[in-house]
Amino acid sequence: MKAVCWMGKRNIQVEDVPDPKILNSHDAIVKITSTAICGSDLHLVNGFVPTMERGDILGHEFMGEVVEVGRSVRNLKVGDRVVVPFPISCGACLACTAGMFSLCENSNPNAWIAEKLLGHSPAGIFGYSHMLGGFAGGQAEYVRVPFADVGPLKVPEGLTDEQVLFLTDILPTGYMGAEMCDIEPGDVVAVWGAGPVGQFAIASAKLLGAERIIAIDRFQYRLDMARERAGAADIINYEEVNVQDALLELTGGRGPDRCIDAVGMEAHGHGVTYAYDRVKQALMLESDRPLALREAILACRRGGTVSVIGVYGGFVDKFPMGAILNKSLTLRAGQCHVHRYMRPLLERIQQGEIDPTFVITHRLPLDQAPKGYDMFLNKEDSCEKVVLKVA
Amino acid sequence: MTTATEPIRRYGGEAGERRMGSYQEYGRYSRRYTDRATRTGGTDVERRSRGLGWFSIGLGLAQIGAPRTLARLIGIRDDDETRNTMFAIGLREITSGIGILSQPRSAGWVWTRVGGDLMDLALLGKAMRSEENERGRLAAATAAVAGVTVLDFMTGQQLSKHGNGAGTRYEGGRAAGSGQRSERGIHVTQAITINRPRNEVYGFWQNFENLPRFMAHLESVQVLDGNRSRWKAKAPAGATVEWEAETIEDRPNELIAWRSLPDATVPNSGSVRFKDAPGNRGTEVLVELTYEPPGGKVGALIAKLFGEEPEQQVKGDLRRFKQVMETGEIVHSDASIHRGLHPAQPPEDLSDVELLGSRGGSEGATRS
Numbered sequence: 001m002k003a004v005c006w007m008g009k010r011n012i013q014v015e016d017v018p019d020p021k022i023l024n025s026h027d028a029i030v031k032i033t034s035t036a037i038c039g040s041d042l043h044l045v046n047g048f049v050p051t052m053e054r055g056d057i058l059g060h061e062f063m064g065e066v067v068e069v070g071r072s073v074r075n076l077k078v079g080d081r082v083v084v085p086f087p088i089s090c091g092a093c094l095a096c097t098a099g100m101f102s103l104c105e106n107s108n109p110n111a112w113i114a115e116k117l118l119g120h121s122p123a124g125i126f127g128y129s130h131m132l133g134g135f136a137g138g139q140a141e142y143v144r145v146p147f148a149d150v151g152p153l154k155v156p157e158g159l160t161d162e163q164v165l166f167l168t169d170i171l172p173t174g175y176m177g178a179e180m181c182d183i184e185p186g187d188v189v190a191v192w193g194a195g196p197v198g199q200f201a202i203a204s205a206k207l208l209g210a211e212r213i214i215a216i217d218r219f220q221y222r223l224d225m226a227r228e229r230a231g232a233a234d235i236i237n238y239e240e241v242n243v244q245d246a247l248l249e250l251t252g253g254r255g256p257d258r259c260i261d262a263v264g265m266e267a268h269g270h271g272v273t274y275a276y277d278r279v280k281q282a283l284m285l286e287s288d289r290p291l292a293l294r295e296a297i298l299a300c301r302r303g304g305t306v307s308v309i310g311v312y313g314g315f316v317d318k319f320p321m322g323a324i325l326n327k328s329l330t331l332r333a334g335q336c337h338v339h340r341y342m343r344p345l346l347e348r349i350q351q352g353e354i355d356p357t358f359v360i361t362h363r364l365p366l367d368q369a370p371k372g373y374d375m376f377l378n379k380e381d382s383c384e385k386v387v388l389k390v391a
Numbered sequence: 392m393t394t395a396t397e398p399i400r401r402y403g404g405e406a407g408e409r410r411m412g413s414y415q416e417y418g419r420y421s422r423r424y425t426d427r428a429t430r431t432g433g434t435d436v437e438r439r440s441r442g443l444g445w446f447s448i449g450l451g452l453a454q455i456g457a458p459r460t461l462a463r464l465i466g467i468r469d470d471d472e473t474r475n476t477m478f479a480i481g482l483r484e485i486t487s488g489i490g491i492l493s494q495p496r497s498a499g500w501v502w503t504r505v506g507g508d509l510m511d512l513a514l515l516g517k518a519m520r521s522e523e524n525e526r527g528r529l530a531a532a533t534a535a536v537a538g539v540t541v542l543d544f545m546t547g548q549q550l551s552k553h554g555n556g557a558g559t560r561y562e563g564g565r566a567a568g569s570g571q572r573s574e575r576g577i578h579v580t581q582a583i584t585i586n587r588p589r590n591e592v593y594g595f596w597q598n599f600e601n602l603p604r605f606m607a608h609l610e611s612v613q614v615l616d617g618n619r620s621r622w623k624a625k626a627p628a629g630a631t632v633e634w635e636a637e638t639i640e641d642r643p644n645e646l647i648a649w650r651s652l653p654d655a656t657v658p659n660s661g662s663v664r665f666k667d668a669p670g671n672r673g674t675e676v677l678v679e680l681t682y683e684p685p686g687g688k689v690g691a692l693i694a695k696l697f698g699e700e701p702e703q704q705v706k707g708d709l710r711r712f713k714q715v716m717e718t719g720e721i722v723h724s725d726a727s728i729h730r731g732l733h734p735a736q737p738p739e740d741l742s743d744v745e746l747l748g749s750r751g752g753s754e755g756a757t758r759s
Contacts, residue, residue, distance in 0.1 A: 021737055
């Protein structure tokens with residue numbers, strides 16, 4: 001089959017690889033119909049996530065049709081149309097039974113690598129490094145889905161691929177970012193990063209009752225989308241204005257009540273701190289550049305909440321712990337527990353409360369994936385979200 | 392604590408008092424965690440290494456806090472440039488010091504000291520050429536740094552040679568999550584929580600023939616009669632090691648302890664303890680294993696079998712045990728079914744890979 005492979009830093013190619021096979025009795029094989037490139041895939045492309053191997057199949061946002069099931073699978077049958085959550089979860093461990101699906105204790109066969117870096121291992125993830133399991137991803141014609149009874153959600157009739165594809169990751173991730181804010185009436189929510197996850201965080205904050213939402217980015221087209229499509233009331237282009245000043249001005253000096261970091265480890269910025277982080281990251285003295293996170297912590301209102309959904313992998317430098325303590329901030333973070341949000345968000349889509357298709361700017365056939373990666377990485381042609389069509 | 396009054400089934404009789412795995416030793420699993428694994432002085436090299444760490448920090452603080460005094464002491468003109476250099480060197484010293492003291496593998500940090508020493512010698516050499524500095528004091532300082540360089544170099548070399556592993560800093564290797572090699576053998580203690588009732592978890596382990604399903608290095612275990620069993624383990628290069636073991640204690644739903652019979656090539660013993668995790672969190676499983684590899688060729692093979700980190704291997708076994716208990720099988724990924732590194736791509740042919748039971752993961756396995 002054809003599959004999108006990581007062939008090295010900044011080197012993505014479509015390769016011919018063997019078809020997936022059932023390896024565990026709970027597996028299903030899914031024939032992919034649509035898959036997407038995630039902003040977090042760019043961290044892999046740029047070489048910031050350790051333990052990638054040349055030839056790794058990428059992709060953790062995908063959906064399609066079940067073509068084979070292992071002998072223990074009960075909830076799925078051949079022919080079912082499914083969307084598949086990006087974390088792989090067994091459904092039986094303590095974390096899964098508590099609804100913390102991205103913390104599954106059994107789904108990472110390479111947990112020992114993650115433990116060295118993180119203390120404990122999170123769930124395995126499709127196409128996202130060997131540290132997170134070494135699972136082949138879904139930017140391919142077929143994919144093997146472990147624990148098929150637990151993750152995949154059957155898609156009801158009458159919904160297009162594009163309407164439900166983002167249930168795999170970015171819609172629930174944005175939603176969880178807003179949910180972790182425990183939004184109260186009157187709350188002003190500031191969202192760093194107007195990429196697809198940021199857009200959905202904005203839309204979700206609105207659904208959850210935020211008074212006003214402020215989007216922060218450096219690309220005008222993304223900020224325009226945040227205001228026109230996602231529901232942000234104000235936008236801040238950090239290449240034009242000072243973010244702290246603008247936020248204080250917009251909030252009567254209080255600062256935003258809730259701050260969402262939808263940027264992660266490769267934040268941009270300017271001035272001395274940006275140069276400092278670039279140098280430290282290049283010298284491997286820190287793995288992540290936390291510019292957006294620092295800014296969110298400093299901007300946040302006294303007693304407010306900072307919710308982190310942007311991906312961080314290792315260590316950050318100059319972390320403003322003093323601000324967290326002295327301003328009594330609540331810091332929340334997590335890889336999305338996708339499984340628990342899929343069904344409720346599907347209902348919201350069916351009821352027309354949210355239409356996730358607004359982020360899609362480009363549709364390409366699978367074999368043009370490398371082009372899609374380039375466009376997304378370089379923000380060419382106002383690229384916001386690339387969907388790859390298979391079959 | 393275990394007491395004789397508890398209704399326990401005890402096997403082994405007098406033999407139990409004789410060998411390294413004497414019955415009393417199994418009492419350790421019920422020790423208090425407060426008195427476990429005290430960090431000790433370690434070897435001379437490690438003590439010296441830690442001394443160097445503290446020396447680094449002290450010197451660094453002095454350079455940052457009292458640059459003028461220090462400059463005068465070593466005979467360098469006290470100006471802005473000197474103070475800036477002192478500050479930078481001070482930071483470097485503190486970094487090295489903290490690194491040496493806090494990192495389990497301090498060898499690398501000691502080598503940063505050697506690098507720093509060479510830099511200092513170069514700076515001192517440069518200072519010597521200037522008329523404004525006191526050459527006598529500089530010469531003394533240079534000699535001192537040269538001496539420290541030799542010490543750093545020796546320490547770095549010795550630490551590197553000894554592997555400087557994390558486990559070696561614990562006496563007895565008895566802390567959960569640790570492993571250790573000493574003259575008495577390899578001791579490993581590991582714990583895991585399994586989201587299943589205690590009787591079920593105990594029941595699975597109690598049948599030793601189940602162990603190869605999740606213990607990667609075991610090929611088979613055959614239960615011979617009441618308390619004896621025959622174990623067969625895979626050794627490197629296709630070889631196998633076999634021995635007979637006896638169960639020396641079996642308390643239903645609480646504890647199982649076993650040890651090899653006296654003629655085993657690799658005397659070994661083990662125990663596993665089962666305890667309810669608080670708040671319905673399943674069952675806590677605590678495993679302690681001891682191996683005494685003999686010297687010579689076989690010993691070397693066994694050592695290789697356990698790789699650099701025996702605790703990693705046992706940890707992997709327990710993780711697979713948990714997978715089997717909670718999900719019914721060992722979880723595979725497209726990469727994990729291969730020994731060694733392999734891209735995350737489906738296998739060409741399933742017969743090319745070692746799937747299953749216990750053979751899937753290569754965690755902690757020695758890669759040659």
